[in-house]
Amino acid sequence: MSVSERKEREKEQRRQEILRAAKTVFFRNGFEKTSMEMVAEECQLAKGTLYLYFKSKEELYLSLVEDGIRILDEMMEKTIAKPLRADEKLLALAQTYFRFTQSHNEHFTIFKMIDVGTLNGKVDQEKLDEIQRLRMAAFERMEEVVAEAIRQGAFQTTHKPREIVMMLWAATFGAIMMCADKCQQLDMFKEVHAEKFVMRIASALIESFRTANVQEEPLGRENERKRKTQKTVEETEPQKSF
Amino acid sequence: MSVSERKEREKEQRRQEILRAAKTVFFRNGFEKTSMEMVAEECQLAKGTLYLYFKSKEELYLSLVEDGIRILDEMMEKTIAKPLRADEKLLALAQTYFRFTQSHNEHFTIFKMIDVGTLNGKVDQEKLDEIQRLRMAAFERMEEVVAEAIRQGAFQTTHKPREIVMMLWAATFGAIMMCADKCQQLDMFKEVHAEKFVMRIASALIESFRTANVQEEPLGRENERKRKTQKTVEETEPQKSF
Amino acid sequence: MSVSERKEREKEQRRQEILRAAKTVFFRNGFEKTSMEMVAEECQLAKGTLYLYFKSKEELYLSLVEDGIRILDEMMEKTIAKPLRADEKLLALAQTYFRFTQSHNEHFTIFKMIDVGTLNGKVDQEKLDEIQRLRMAAFERMEEVVAEAIRQGAFQTTHKPREIVMMLWAATFGAIMMCADKCQQLDMFKEVHAEKFVMRIASALIESFRTANVQEEPLGRENERKRKTQKTVEETEPQKSF
Amino acid sequence: MSVSERKEREKEQRRQEILRAAKTVFFRNGFEKTSMEMVAEECQLAKGTLYLYFKSKEELYLSLVEDGIRILDEMMEKTIAKPLRADEKLLALAQTYFRFTQSHNEHFTIFKMIDVGTLNGKVDQEKLDEIQRLRMAAFERMEEVVAEAIRQGAFQTTHKPREIVMMLWAATFGAIMMCADKCQQLDMFKEVHAEKFVMRIASALIESFRTANVQEEPLGRENERKRKTQKTVEETEPQKSF
DNA sequence: TATGAATGAGAATTCATTCAT
DNA sequence: AATGAATGAATTCTCATTCAT
Known part of the structure; x- marks a missing residue:
């Protein structure tokens, strides 16, 4: 048990490290201008490794969100x-x-x-x-x-x-x-x-x-259709009050 | 005159047509996910033609803005x-x-x-x-x-x-x-x-x-530095009123 | 006659002007880095006009040579x-x-x-x-x-x-x-x-x-084949004199 | 060690193989008329792979030189x-x-x-x-x-x-x-x-x-300026001897 | 004759992703 | 589990050439 627990913990740590690195480089360069290579470099892992933890660049991004x-x-x-x-x-x-x-x-x-x-x-x-x-x-x-x-x-x-x-x-x-x-x-x-x-x-x-x-x-839009048809002042002219 | 005028007008029309197409596809996909190829297709022109009217993808985009x-x-x-x-x-x-x-x-x-x-x-x-x-x-x-x-x-x-x-x-x-x-x-x-x-x-x-x-x-930030040092409640605790 | 002569002369002058422009820009940028557009600009003619005088970029180059x-x-x-x-x-x-x-x-x-x-x-x-x-x-x-x-x-x-x-x-x-x-x-x-x-x-x-x-x-190479076979010192060692 | 050594060697071999291919096609077509695609084909690799070994076409060429x-x-x-x-x-x-x-x-x-x-x-x-x-x-x-x-x-x-x-x-x-x-x-x-x-x-x-x-x-050009001014025969007429 | 707008076939380069080790 | 070499599709941009006017 203890071994698998440690492994689990290490795996989570690795995941966090990747997230940290991704946060850094995404922040620095934006999503499109950041390559997986850059993330890998930032966290000192191989590019391929990232894919063991995140299915795609998008998923990595979403995890940060x-x-x-x-x-x-x-x-x-x-x-x-x-x-x-x-x-x-x-x-x-x-x-x-x-x-x-x-x-x-x-x-x-x-x-x-x-x-x-x-x-x-x-x-x-x-x-x-x-x-x-x-x-x-x-x-x-x-x-x-x-x-x-x-x-x-x-x-x-x-x-x-x-x-x-x-x-x-x-x-x-x-x-x-x-x-x-x-x-x-x-x-x-x-x-x-x-x-x-x-x-x-x-x-x-x-x-x-x-x-x-x-x-x-x-504020709901329930009666929107009806209004559209009768074209009130409210829709064409600025409302003066509420 | 009439000939060159017409040409001028046609050129402007083409420019507008490209802008229209660009608006459509940039709107649909965003800047990064839109390729010049897509814009060209949308307005039925060759890729190269776009560059006769706009120096780069960025410039085309900015013109829309x-x-x-x-x-x-x-x-x-x-x-x-x-x-x-x-x-x-x-x-x-x-x-x-x-x-x-x-x-x-x-x-x-x-x-x-x-x-x-x-x-x-x-x-x-x-x-x-x-x-x-x-x-x-x-x-x-x-x-x-x-x-x-x-x-x-x-x-x-x-x-x-x-x-x-x-x-x-x-x-x-x-x-x-x-x-x-x-x-x-x-x-x-x-x-x-x-x-x-x-x-x-x-x-x-x-x-x-x-x-x-x-x-x-x-609302200015002139006296920001001073405030930073004295660390008022206002900065660490929610302000209750103004 | 005089009219066609003048035309002929003008045509030749145009040709010379293109050559001059081409010389300038080829010299400045090299063959590959020079575009017909650049030549046209240099001689204040339209790109298409160049092709009335020279069949291709290569032919223009060769004319300069x-x-x-x-x-x-x-x-x-x-x-x-x-x-x-x-x-x-x-x-x-x-x-x-x-x-x-x-x-x-x-x-x-x-x-x-x-x-x-x-x-x-x-x-x-x-x-x-x-x-x-x-x-x-x-x-x-x-x-x-x-x-x-x-x-x-x-x-x-x-x-x-x-x-x-x-x-x-x-x-x-x-x-x-x-x-x-x-x-x-x-x-x-x-x-x-x-x-x-x-x-x-x-x-x-x-x-x-x-x-x-x-x-x-x-200095001729008439007897080259024979020499090849007998492999003289001359071919493998530096010749000391002629 | 042995594993990484072998990898190192293989990598060097690949590099050499690319150089060989590049030598062949650059020789055949010259720098400008050779595309990276052609080099890639010659050595049966994908275009992108070349860029793992050489930063650019220019660098590949220069390596050959x-x-x-x-x-x-x-x-x-x-x-x-x-x-x-x-x-x-x-x-x-x-x-x-x-x-x-x-x-x-x-x-x-x-x-x-x-x-x-x-x-x-x-x-x-x-x-x-x-x-x-x-x-x-x-x-x-x-x-x-x-x-x-x-x-x-x-x-x-x-x-x-x-x-x-x-x-x-x-x-x-x-x-x-x-x-x-x-x-x-x-x-x-x-x-x-x-x-x-x-x-x-x-x-x-x-x-x-x-x-x-x-x-x-x-043969130096130290006194060139002086000579320019006095315009000797040597500069305008062929020298008859040295 | 002259024009210049339009073309479209490339060119170099990048990069997410895969996979054998 | 981790690696990193290899891939190849996709991208931006260029330019010789054509052709309708």
Whole structure:
């Protein structure tokens, strides 16, 4: 037993070492400009060995994405566990997302490299599903927090919890992207204090949930077809309010 | 004259035809996974012909980006020209951005695919500068609108106009990204009415600018170093408010 | 008549202009690295036009070679016409060859670019023959000079005139090549006075023809087969004299 | 050890096999007209494999040149080691050069095909330097032989040893070139016994070194500028003697 | 006659993946 | 399990030549 256990452990270590190397070089060069040869060199293994641990370059990439998501997930879990009010937690979660992109810049940069969708057919569907599941789980946890905030009366909004999470997530993501290096970053964004910037957007949104907006209506697209036909002002002219 | 004019026009048409084909296939496969061969096939020309109109694959790609930015720029200009109040214009601009991403989905998708690093040294710096200039110009126009809103007393915020534009832009971008097809889109986003979603986020932000937030401080990073040393709660713990 | 004459003249001028342009760019870039496009640009004509005057890139090249040979031929003719003793003329001819390579460096460099033999099948055999004929003619004229030198008693050698010309030509050619730029020139040759160097070699050889060398035997290979079989020392060991 | 040794040996053999194939096809077609595909076919390997052994087509070519020079160098070394008088050795060296061009015709032909410009920037400067060094070394060894001949009183010439080597080398090279197959060889040269021809020229030159030529002056170009200005007869008119 | 747009057959090189050892 | 040599399809780009105008 002890022998096979050690072997198992060593195998896992090797796998981790490959992932580390891949993270380094993918981050440095991007997905397409990184060759398996480069990964092999970085971790001092032979090219062929990589294929004992990962079925393809795509699968290696996807494993990194998975790792990154797990890390983010754990960070968010810890934040949720903190003794804060529900509405405070939401802001803290935005901060957590931002801090993840800073402390795990490689992982975040790697996320952005390719659309996971492109990998369809090149990797186990199973693995893609697992990632989708992980991301959903994070969302659901956040929904819980929002639901609590509503129960506690912190939010008066008529939006559903899920919608609130989506809005918060989207805005936070946009803020982070704009500040991220390695993007087609506009000069002006180089000068802002990234964390403050992200937090300001997130808290502005959260603030807006505290007071009910009477014009709020569901964000769903159920009645979309009908609307299309009647061509309301709303679709052709800017909406002046909600 | 007439002959050379016609030739000129035909040449421009051919160029446009290549751009159309390129847009189609770059949109479908992304930059790296698209070969010049594929573009050539799409527009029924020989591979070599493409090089009569574009110096390299990178330049062809960048021309698409440039076109897209010009289109967006024009759309935004028209919105700004509308007889609306300044604060209404800001919302209308967010909508314009969104509508651009819908009606010119290929262009928008192509924006996102760009990895600036790939283009370095392969494209005229001139062209890159021109694009940067266009993007800056759009921002500056939006700043004007914000400045007007402040002058009109619609916004009480102490933020500088530029900061407001950045926040609005970032949030809108994030919202659009989350709803965009080709992203690692989460299932839940498939179910929202994209335009409403984007507009809701934008208007929530705009709303927050109407009332001064007393805790507001500049977003710049000037005093970053000092802060680093004194390690305030703000940097290690989630901020509870602004 | 006058009209067709003018046309004829213009056509010839155009041809010359193309040749001039080709000479310039072939010299600058070499045969392979020169494209017809470059030639066209240099002479401000369209690519297609070049093919009205020259059947192919190879034929254009060969025409340059032909021109060069004609120039050299004329220069040699003038030298031969000078009122010098026959043996002096031979030295003068070596000098003429050298001076041709200096004053018509482009032509000479172009000579060396490709083996004329490689053009077989890519150009009119006729043209190849014409070039061969021109080169032979030059040789025959030199033979005449040598024959005269022998008749005048300047040379005591038992070599046939043709052999003497060949030796002189070969040595002169070698000397010029060694001093030529654009070759894989050894450093040391950069420091010699090229003309003196060439002339010294030529005159050393000419000097050697003044006195009969008793061991001289014909340079022909008639009896080669026989020799091969008997394997003399001469073939395996260095010959100590002739 | 034995395993890795065998692998090492096999790898070297493969390298040699590629070099052999490359020699064959480069010899047949020249550098530009040979494609890596052709080399690959000749040695029954895949195109990509060539790049495991040679960084580029240029490097493969240069390796052949290097090999050739090494072979010639060894042959010359053996000749120099022979128990001959210094002046006899010089003749023997010319013969050695000639014999190299016969027994290693491919290598010699490949020498001539090289257009150094093509290799610039595509090959390790180191390798180019090594080749330059090898060629210089050969020259220096020959200089030694000449210096000895002078010490032994065989040569009365006032030329410096280096100049003598250069003259001998240039003339021998010219003679060999004229007889070489793949050149724009004149018909008449097909009929001479190449070795005799080469040797005759070399020995004529060597003979001329035995007796001092009173008019000898240094071949250097130190005082070139002065001469340019005073425009002596020597520069415009053929020199009648030395 | 002159043009120059279009062609399409290559060229060099890269690299994910396989497989014999 | 680990290796790394070998593969060969794919990619970008070039250019001599043709041909409709």
